[in-house]
Amino acid sequence: EPEVTQTPSHQVTQMGQEVILRCVPISNHLYFYWYRQILGQKVEFLVSFYNNEISEKSEIFDDQFSVERPDGSNFTLKIRSTKLEDSAMYFCASSEIAGGTNEQFFGPGTRLTVL
Amino acid sequence: RKEVEQDPGPFNVPEGATVAFNCTYSNSASQSFFWYRQDCRKEPKLLMSVYSSGNEDGRFTAQLNRASQYISLLIRDSKLSDSATYLCVVRETGGYNKLIFGAGTRLAVHP
Numbered sequence: 001e002p003e004v005t006q007t008p009s010h011q012v013t014q015m016g017q018e019v020i021l022r023c024v025p026i027s028n029h030l031y032f033y034w035y036r037q038i039l040g041q042k043v044e045f046l047v048s049f050y051n052n053e054i055s056e057k058s059e060i061f062d063d064q065f066s067v068e069r070p071d072g073s074n075f076t077l078k079i080r081s082t083k084l085e086d087s088a089m090y091f092c093a094s095s096e097i098a099g100g101t102n103e104q105f106f107g108p109g110t111r112l113t114v115l
Numbered sequence: 116r117k118e119v120e121q122d123p124g125p126f127n128v129p130e131g132a133t134v135a136f137n138c139t140y141s142n143s144a145s146q147s148f149f150w151y152r153q154d155c156r157k158e159p160k161l162l163m164s165v166y167s168s169g170n171e172d173g174r175f176t177a178q179l180n181r182a183s184q185y186i187s188l189l190i191r192d193s194k195l196s197d198s199a200t201y202l203c204v205v206r207e208t209g210g211y212n213k214l215i216f217g218a219g220t221r222l223a224v225h226p
Contacts, residue, residue: 031212100147103161
């Protein structure tokens with residue numbers, strides 16, 4: 001069964017450093033997302049991406065964040081200058097189409113720890 | 116008011132029990148509704164979509180009341196493997212597909 005993959009599974013970084021989290025969505029999917037989950041809290045939407053541009057972003061997704069689809073398979077989330085409060089699990093998701101009861105498939109996540 | 120509210124639990128039930136989870140959402144324009152399951156430190160996985168007429172998938176039954184902005188999930192004949200956190204999830208009309216998650220209700224099924 002096709003699945004979303006993410007690397008690395010765990011990233012430890014120093015405050016102020018840049019990190020890039022990588023995702024490979026399911027191959028025929030057209031819509032891509034990043035969510036995050038701070039330990040013990042709910043899953044929060046960060047950004048959605050379609051047709052090589054951001055279609056929606058949340059208040060969390062400030063100028064420190066960016067997304068890119070550098071090639072036909074990868075989808076990346078970059079945090080330019082990490083803060084302690086960026087420590088969380090970051091989930092990538094993809095879907096074939098938008099809207100309705102269309103399912104978003106989640107990757108296993110990258111645990112980001114900012115020291 | 117939180118967008119999606121759930122009782123955090125935990126619900127501790129014996130195997131074979133029936134357990135019900137409730138959820139309310141604040142935006143009456145919400146379009147689609149789901150229950151996701153999340154195991155500890157894992158990704159959310161879709162359990163079932165929730166339709167206006169209610170729907171059933173094996174031991175799981177979901178109900179939606181749009182007038183009350185209320186969603187429920189009923190699990191019959193609980194198994195040990197049902198132990199997880201159950202996330203109530205809403206997609207709003209006009210949104211570009213973003214999902215809004217509740218904080219989840221934790222279920223622990225014991226022998």
